[in-house]
Amino acid sequence: MHQHNQFDLFTTRRFLPLFITQFFGAFNDNLLKNAVVVLINFHGMRMLGLSPELMIQLAAGLFILPFFLFSATSGQLCEKYDKAVVARLVKVLEIGIMLIASLGFWLNNGVILMSTIFLMGIHSTLFGPLKFSVLPQYLQPQELVGGNGMIEMGTFVSIIIGQIAGTLLVKADPTHITIVTALLLCAIVGYLSSRQMPPAPSAVPDLKVDWNFASQTWGMIAQASQSRPVWLSLLGISWFWFLGAIYLSKLPTYASDVLHGDETVYTLLMTLFSLGVGLGSMFCERLSGRKVELGLVPFGSIGLCLFGIDLYFATPAFSATELTWYSFAQQAAHWRLMVDFLLIGVFGGFYIVPLYALMQSRAPADFRSRAIAANNIMNSLFMVGSAIFAATLAHFKVSIPHVLLIAALLNLVVAAYIYTLLPEFLMRFLVWIATHTLYRIHQEGLERIPEEGACVLVCNHVSFMDALILAGAVRRPVRFVMDHHIFRIPVLSFIFRTAGAIPIAPAKENAELKTKAFDRVAEYLEQGEVVCIFPEGGITRDGDIQPFRPGIDDIIRRTPVPVVPIALQGLWGSFFSRKDGAAMMKMPRGIWSKIGLRVGQPVPAAEASKDALEQKVRELRGDWR
Structure with a gap:
């Protein structure tokens, strides 16, 4: 074609x-x-x-x-x-x-x-x-x-x-x-x-x-x-x-x-x-x-x-x-x-x-x-x-x-x-350099993300680069909900703060931070923004998609908006993934690696649930981890 x-x-x-x-x-x-x-x-x-x-x-x-x-x-x-x-x-x-x-x-x-x-x-x-x-x-x-x-x-x-x-x-x-x-x-x-x-x-x-x-x-x-x-x-x-x-x-x-x-x-x-x-x-x-x-x-x-x-x-x-x-x-x-x-x-x-x-x-x-x-x-x-x-x-x-x-x-x-x-210029430059130096991204279905209005993106979580790859690919500014430990990584922290990312922690670790995160998500969605969440709750340790947690259900119930499923492919085994040990603690496998980013059809809020969204992300990812 x-x-x-x-x-x-x-x-x-x-x-x-x-x-x-x-x-x-x-x-x-x-x-x-x-x-x-x-x-x-x-x-x-x-x-x-x-x-x-x-x-x-x-x-x-x-x-x-x-x-x-x-x-x-x-x-x-x-x-x-x-x-x-x-x-x-x-x-x-x-x-x-x-x-x-x-x-x-x-x-x-x-x-x-x-x-x-x-x-x-x-x-x-x-x-x-x-x-x-x-x-x-x-x-x-x-x-x-x-x-x-x-x-x-x-x-x-x-x-x-x-x-x-x-x-x-x-x-x-x-x-x-x-x-x-x-x-x-x-x-x-x-x-x-x-x-x-x-x-x-x-x-x-x-x-x-x-x-x-x-x-x-x-x-x-x-x-x-x-x-x-x-x-x-x-x-x-x-x-x-x-x-x-x-x-x-x-x-x-x-x-x-x-x-x-x-x-x-x-x-x-x-x-x-x-x-x-x-x-x-x-x-x-x-x-x-x-x-x-x-x-x-x-x-x-x-x-x-x-x-x-x-x-x-x-x-x-x-x-x-x-x-x-x-x-x-x-x-x-x-x-x-x-x-x-x-x-x-x-x-x-x-x-x-x-x-x-x-x-x-x-x-x-x-x-x-x-x-x-x-x-x-x-x-x-x-x-x-x-x-x-x-x-x-x-x-x-x-x-x-x-x-x-x-x-x-x-x-x-x-x-x-x-x-x-306007630090957004510098932030986008760092994202652009990182994603275009390290990866060749095969993109499919990006036009399915609405040009206007609020929506939630849900994606599998494979590596520490996932948010940067999505930020570099999606036309609209994306507000990421991410683990507070990742949010504080040097250099990346500047990018995440500039992009309006939302640090979150499990309730048993920091209940107040979790509550603040969900409040900020609701504020962004009410303002017509795009919010991205990794519903697995953390980066995969075995390459498989982990069960989605109920946080996505809470978000949609509080602010009903369309949900767009996304799957990242080919990142398992990269320097920033947890294959064969801790991330970023092993020899890089090379630069300009080919990876995939597939976007599914938006799911209306009334039909969105963690189980249904997990199934769609699994189908989008297929066998390419």
């Missing part, structure tokens, strides 16, 4: 037209911006007597400014009106902007071209909340990470093509006719594809649009900050664009002044960075198991830090002769630097895609577009802060390699701060 994956989305009308519309819009953004940057940095185009570096910074600022000015309005429009209709109107605007850009290229007029960069910033400001807020309407929950990954991949592939095309067409065609033709054709294709987007009805059609951008900007940010996961996702994404803005703004000068390359070297480095982000974004679905996996966020930030720092040490000595991309790539001294740019992009993709998916999944449906608009506002503020930061360092004559090193070191500090605010 075909295993569905993110590429299957290209066969659906609910995704392909959106992807094409987004792809060609991003291509036009980058074709226009890069052509102007190349004209400034390598072909002497000037405006108002400004230096090339200041003109490039100005171009970046003009593109960012509309995100700050118009994001609040854009978020309201995408909330109030059908998003497919808004997309068509935005694409009509793009065609008009490309006509103005055509005039600027024909006259070689810096003022007109800079103005069109500002106008394309408005275009992107209007389209940004739309493309991200429409994904949860078009896609199933299990498709959200893959859909975001494909959108990010498409965006950065379009950046690559736009960067290359902008460089080559400026160099090959001094009349700029080919650039003008490409800009107009892509705008028209984008409009035609937007007409194929399915309806995406408004969540709040009665919303009254407030045109006061200042009050709405503050209101949206304030409302977004009320949800801790949304707010910290927003901050994490904004910090990524702070770093990205430094790299993008410094890269032309880095290529020409530090590496002594021509415009094709700049394009090569941009291509490697963009290709990396695209690859990282595309791999997110496979690495996350088609769910919002927060563990990839610390993984991505660590990679950004390490390879950002290594980039400083990989920067070669100044070349006496100007290099083309081909002569640059031929020199072995440059290979490490090229790998660094590629991997900075890859880990950037790992970092940003789960954050976008988390923001979309946790933001209320009637605020989703405005939450994404708030994200765009914060992104713009961080990018402006990035420009000020870079300009300040330039004023003090800090070299570009040192600027990039300082940015990478700052990322260490910011990442540590974010993970102290």
Whole structure:
């Protein structure tokens, strides 16, 4: 049977037209911006007597400014009106902007071209909340990470093509006719594809649009900050664009002044960075198991830090002769630097895609577009802060390699701060590393766990890793009821506490702790949470499933909710099981072992009993212990 994956989305009308519309819009953004940057940095185009570096910074600022000015309005429009209709109107605007850009290229007029960069910033400001807020309407929950990954991949592939095309067409065609033709054709294709987007009805059609951008900007940010996961996702994404803005703004000068390359070297480095982000974004679905996996966020930030720092040490000595991309790539001294740019992009993709998916999944449906608009506002503020930061360092004559090193070191500090605010990110990272390093998990029936509402998971208990394996596999946060001795194991204790696990003890050992545990279970279930219990009462000592204890009957009787049976397979004999003696006191049998996780159909509360649930778990496990 075909295993569905993110590429299957290209066969659906609910995704392909959106992807094409987004792809060609991003291509036009980058074709226009890069052509102007190349004209400034390598072909002497000037405006108002400004230096090339200041003109490039100005171009970046003009593109960012509309995100700050118009994001609040854009978020309201995408909330109030059908998003497919808004997309068509935005694409009509793009065609008009490309006509103005055509005039600027024909006259070689810096003022007109800079103005069109500002106008394309408005275009992107209007389209940004739309493309991200429409994904949860078009896609199933299990498709959200893959859909975001494909959108990010498409965006950065379009950046690559736009960067290359902008460089080559400026160099090959001094009349700029080919650039003008490409800009107009892509705008028209984008409009035609937007007409194929399915309806995406408004969540709040009665919303009254407030045109006061200042009050709405503050209101949206304030409302977004009320949800801790949304707010910290927003901050994490904004910090990524702070770093990205430094790299993008410094890269032309880095290529020409530090590496002594021509415009094709700049394009090569941009291509490697963009290709990396695209690859990282595309791999997110496979690495996350088609769910919002927060563990990839610390993984991505660590990679950004390490390879950002290594980039400083990989920067070669100044070349006496100007290099083309081909002569640059031929020199072995440059290979490490090229790998660094590629991997900075890859880990950037790992970092940003789960954050976008988390923001979309946790933001209320009637605020989703405005939450994404708030994200765009914060992104713009961080990018402006990035420009000020870079300009300040330039004023003090800090070299570009040192600027990039300082940015990478700052990322260490910011990442540590974010993970102290939301330890769930770090907890998920530890779970992800543990489960993906030690095991290959064959999963079956995970879709049977309800996406919403309270339920209880019951599972056989084979090893000290059982809770981590389930936490890493289940899409929703799971509150585990576990033996208080296991709960206090060093390192694992941090994970269990962060995940809201519930320590429990037998009544004869600690009756008060047992009572508190059952009270907390009831509270979690009344709040619509997922609770997991190992009804055997302890880890098996012989590999067989032990009789279920009556605690599960007490839980369901007190709070009647569906019960989902789960069976773990293949863990008996592992380092963390009790086969051949105490767990974790024998030689490991190897890493990346194949294990199974099978989920049965939910059992209604009225039919759930310890004996019936034990039988179902036994059937699910079969003979594979």
